Amino acid sequence: MKYAAVIFDLFGTLVDKFPLEEHRKILQQMASVVSAPPDDFTRLWFDTYEERGMGTFQSYEANIEYICQKLGVKTDNSHVKFAVKINREGGARLMKPRPHSTELLAYLKTENYKTGLISDCGVEIPKIFNNMPFALLIDMAIFSSLVGMQKPDLRIYQLAAERLEVKPEDRLYIGDGDSNELTSALEAGMQPVLVRNPAEDHNDVYRTYFEGDDWQGPAISSLREVRDLIE
Secondary structure, three states, rough: OOOHHHHEOOOOOEOOOOOOOHHHHHHHHHHOOOOHHHHHHHHHHHHHHHHHHHOOOHHHHHHHHHHHHHHHOOHHHHHHHHHHHHHHHHHHHHHOOOOOOHHHHOOOOOOOOOEEEEOOOOOOOHHHOOOOHHHHHHEEEHHHHHOOOOOOHHHHHHHHHHHOOOHHHHHHHEEEEEEEEHHHHHHHOEEEEEEEEOOOOHHHHHOOOOOOOOOOOOOOHHHHHHHHHHH
């Protein structure tokens, strides 16, 4: 075996990124429920992306209340909870597995590879993830909002190594290049690989610190190609 473990990013890697326009529609529905200006609510939701990812907001209720306070909108607890429900249901609808993701993870398990996940996300995403078809095929999942650190912080990769009990050089990391995740995985001693999505509309996704266009390391266009990398 070339590697003992394969660690994946979530959005853009194992599942599709949320289409930006569909995401905005969900946020506007949430804004309507709490009687907030839709455009301002949407802007502040995206502006608080890093706070969600770091777990600064321990619930989406807290995030919504913060935005409403910023906008001078009085909140009602039942309306806030309904807005969270809209977000959760919308997220579950948009979190679609990428082609071959479940098939690949099942193969890795049958071949005795350890599997891991590192995702920058808010506290609602783990709840949705746990209901996904491949969740049980992941040995170790790290969600940034639950551990208080995000990529490209090297500590998040070190935490993955500790939990999987695998040396850095024996870990393959697969990601779509957001959050400078590939460079930081390399700095952490892992073997990073960019996974591209030829069908993705780059104008219809939200990205932060994207390095995919400039990545000079190994790259694939389908998760099926991961098998070629490890065999």
